[in-house]
Amino acid sequence: MYVIIVGGGKTGSQLASQLLSGGHKVKLIEDRSVVLERLREELPDEVIVAGDGSSPSILESAGVEDAQVLAAVTGEDEDNLVVSTLARFEFGVPRVIARVNNPKNTWLFTPDMGVDVALCQSDILAKLIAEEMSIGDMMTLLKLRKGEYSIVEEKVHPEAIVVGKLLRDIDLPAQCVFAAVIRKGQLIVPNGGTELAPVDEIIALVHASQVTKLAQLLGPHV
Numbered sequence: 048m049y050v051i052i053v054g055g056g057k058t059g060s061q062l063a064s065q066l067l068s069g070g071h072k073v074k075l076i077e078d079r080s081v082v083l084e085r086l087r088e089e090l091p092d093e094v095i096v097a098g099d100g101s102s103p104s105i106l107e108s109a110g111v112e113d114a115q116v117l118a119a120v121t122g123e124d125e126d127n128l129v130v131s132t133l134a135r136f137e138f139g140v141p142r143v144i145a146r147v148n149n150p151k152n153t154w155l156f157t158p159d160m161g162v163d164v165a166l167c168q169s170d171i172l173a174k175l176i177a178e179e180m181s182i183g184d185m186m187t188l189l190k191l192r193k194g195e196y197s198i199v200e201e202k203v204h205p206e207a208i209v210v211g212k213l214l215r216d217i218d219l220p221a222q223c224v225f226a227a228v229i230r231k232g233q234l235i236v237p238n239g240g241t242e243l244a245p246v247d248e249i250i251a252l253v254h255a256s257q258v259t260k261l262a263q264l265l266g267p268h269v
Contacts, residue, residue, distance in 0.1 A: 053100030054121035076100040135161030205245040215239035222254035
């Protein structure tokens with residue numbers, strides 16, 4: 048995969064290092080002389096492109112037309128938006144990721160501005176905290192469609208209302224399906240006649256809006 052990173056701060060340089068370690072082709076664009084000096088000590092010379100990442104000519108020199116992903120991770124939201132818009136609408140980069148420095152600007156980072164994924168650290172932390180508080184011991188294994196759906200795992204509490212019930216008789220939340228039941232180390236592909244037992248491990252596909260309801264169903268009955 049060919050990735051262009053605009054912004055050579057700590058985030059950009061670490062991202063470049065990780066991608067290079069994973070065998071990906073990377074170009075990192077940075078225009079600050081002090082930062083460029085540091086980058087030349089951390090990364091191979093052929094990775095670094097000196098210049099303004101919001102300049103079409105600099106993006107072209109980095110090979111933007113061949114990039115599968117562009118990540119705009121400068122410390123300025125305005126620059127990240129300009130870079131994202133150019134990458135998507137001028138050069139047709141398939142996937143554009145942008146860093147949001149000021150949470151108040153998150154609403155600007157939309158597909159209309161060329162952004163596929165907007166990363167705001169404070170929002171991510173807030174969502175993680177809220178999720179941990181709302182779903183108890185449930186573990187999220189995988190998120191799909193930008194977090195709209197999740198594959199989750201949780202054990203059936205001995206006092207849960209579903210204990211001893213057949214799956215067909217359980218009023219599951221909307222947009223939720225049980226994919227597997229793990230019982231005493233054995234995997235069961237569930238059907239309507241599957242009876243749930245205490246400490247069964249449930250693997251389910253569920254919409255984000257229904258995660259709390261699923262956790263309540265599998266947790267202790269109150």
